[in-house]
Amino acid sequence: MSAPTAAVHGPAWHRWVLWSLLLLFAAFFLLPFYVMVTTSLKDMAQIREGNLLSLPTAPTAAAWLKAWSTACTGIDCGGLRPFFVNSVLMVVPAVLVSTALGAINGYVLSKWRFPGSELMFALILFGMFMPFQVVLLPMSQVLGWFGIASSIWGLILVHIVAGLPSTALFFRNYYVGLPDELIRAAMLDGAGFWRIFWRIVLPLSTPIMVVTLIWQFTQIWNDFLFGVVFSGAASKPVTVGLNNLANTSSAVKEYNVDMAAALIAGLPTLIVYVLAGKYFVRGLTAGAVKG
């Protein structure tokens, strides 16, 4: 491994170039975010001046307040708030249930193999690669049968089912790394299926649990397709609300309100990642748990 060492301890100009490039790329990727934040804090007068990159001369939260509570989405003018609430009501149970089921699936598929369990796993994995458009019609039929079409409950169910392949995969691959002898020792100690899960396996699952929670939260919060197809008038998630808000035509295009609304819609996933991101990276690279 001489190459990386040489790069680190190379001549000073070497590092200078490296850092400059990194900063340049960082700035490039952060630029849209910068524009969103600054624009959301400007008033329409400054926006009309046309200088996209300038800082707000008189920062104001008016656009944020309007986006949150009074902006019009179609004929309703209640802002993003109801949509945001819908998203929260949808995302919390969907994330928790899909993660819990994924953990149990992964536990069974790695530690309680049965004839055909590998085939079962392959079929579950297949769900990850299936384009969701394919299931839209059958799914809406099923939701109709269950009597939960166009409701938040329907959306929750759809997200749980759609998330299962990835959560099962995450947990299964993590649990494969747990030594089988741990399970056997617990069996000899007199613990059964659930007690082994609760007392031995789950306490060792923190890294993959965090990864799965972040992953599922991001997936479900950011989903637009299911949200637009399966929601009713009163159950639209924030992504659909944002779309409606931005597409509602009025006399003046209020860029500051649009930007604020987009930030409101995107903020939760950003916050989750910032708070738990280090676990995310750690969990993705964590290997077997050595006793």
Place this chain on the structure above:
Amino acid sequence: MGALSIRNVTRHYGTVQILKGIDIEVDAGEFLILVGPSGCGKSTLLNIIAGLDTPTSGTVHIAGRDVTRALPKDRDIAMVFQSYALYPNMNVAQNIAFGLEMRNVPKPEREAAIARVSKMLQIEHLLDRKPGQLSGGQRQRVAMGRALARDPTLFLFDEPLSNLDAKLRVEMRAEIKHLHHKAQVTTVYVTHDQVEAMTLGDHIAVMKGGMIEQLGSPDDIYSRPATRFVAEFIGSPAMNIVAGAPAANGYASHGVALDLSERQRSELGAPRGDGILYGLRPEALSFAGAGLPGTISLLEPTGPETYALVDTPMGKLMARVPGKVHQQLGENVFLRWQADDAHLFDAKTERRIG
């Protein structure tokens, strides 16, 4: 009454036969060793005893009760695993008490068990630590403590020392022997290490290819190996075995007549057309002024003794000579042995004669 009896147990995986009919009776308090090369089925057999695997046919009885289909937890056994399998999320005390907790033993009794076991194993100062903070030897002790806490009728060990370094292995070996002597719990111990087998076991079952080659006391196994495989597997360096073809007055190997005692001649009976296998333990050979001539082709001093590989007309023979050897590599020596020390096997069946 037998503490453990294994009756005609077989195990197939598809068309692969892992165990081909195993019969073992273990008395209460006995220490039984299952030893053999990898793939001989010893771990499968242990898993069947533990209930972690089920036999294709045959039965397992523990303390007179048929447990062939019983769950591991209903067999009143405890097992020490090769990797120790300590629960990483629990501290040492919780690890030791987990089995009792699962059996709804009240807390005061659990605490008493922890105290008793940790005192016995001298791990009292480690009770609050997590397994990750322990050394290999300490983990080994905790694993044994977890097994001891439950006071099982049967102890199972699955190569428990193979992850330790050489010095610790010797220490823990002595400790296991000591513990067994104190607790007198019936024990089945799987190993591939013949020294562990010889030093620990009351009885040894030498396994090969899913069968028991020989079941006997360590002395039986060493002094009267039933087959060529057992003879070569137990003992280090391995027994020298040369093929003897029928000759004028008995048998000869490469033209060298093989010494046979009167007893051996009568056991051999009529001349055998296939010939015999003539086995000599390295310690049966000694350097002498006369005897089988040869040249030293390798010297391995170990300190208390020296292994000398001698090139003779019969082939290369390993001799185990006490102390240092003053002869040089390439020097000519004579090897001598007592005819009665030789082990005779049928050349075809490779089974012991006499």
